[in-house]
Amino acid sequence: MGDRVEIPDEELTIPRAAINKMIKEILPNIRVANESRELILACCTEFIHLLASESNDVCAQQQxxxxxxxxxxxxxxxxxxxxxxxxxxxxxxxxxxxxxxxxKHSTRLENLGIPEEELLRQQQELFAKVCIFQLILN
Incomplete structure (x- = not known):
């Protein structure tokens, strides 16, 4: 495995709220000391780093x-x-x-990134132009 780059701790951890929620869901009737929560957080973080590093090695081996x-x-x-x-x-x-x-639920309209109100305004503007064009031709 490669050398680890040191990054400040606040950038390396899972949010404490997420860890607390998982602990509460898994152990609803048990109190867990803050030091234990910190240890769990450190273990989770280290596991993720280890898995990411090894995954990167596997990826690199496959070019x-x-x-x-x-x-x-x-x-x-x-x-x-x-x-x-x-x-x-x-x-x-x-x-x-x-x-x-x-x-599946996504539509081309949603993928445009234009609010529905703006699209409706543009559509009404085009209808108005068509009406004017028709009046001129008739």
Whole structure:
């Protein structure tokens, strides 16, 4: 694995609110000390860095420039976390389904990035021009 670049801690961590929410969902009736929350946060951050670094190595070995889900799954295996592969694949499938639904519901109109009110105004302007043009021809 390559050398790690040191970045200030505030840029490296998962938001504390996200960790607190996960802890609360998993352990609703148990109090967790702040030091324990910090340790969980540090472990999660380190795991993500380790997985990202190994995924990058797998990607580079395949002479690719973009880390794909397959690189991450291979990195899980190489790091000894193959037991998590099925869960990771299930999450990947869920993400693909959500993306497909979003794409399916997306229309060309939405992709223009122009507010609906502005498009309606432009349409009315064009109708007015057509009416004037028709009056001139008749």
């Amino acid at each position: 690719k420039k973009t880390i794909s889900p397959e690189h991450i799954l291979a990195a899980l295996d190489k790091l000894g976390f193959g037991d998590y592969r099925a869960d990771a694949e299930a999450v990947l499938q869920d993400c693909k389904e959500v993306a497909a639904k979003k794409k």
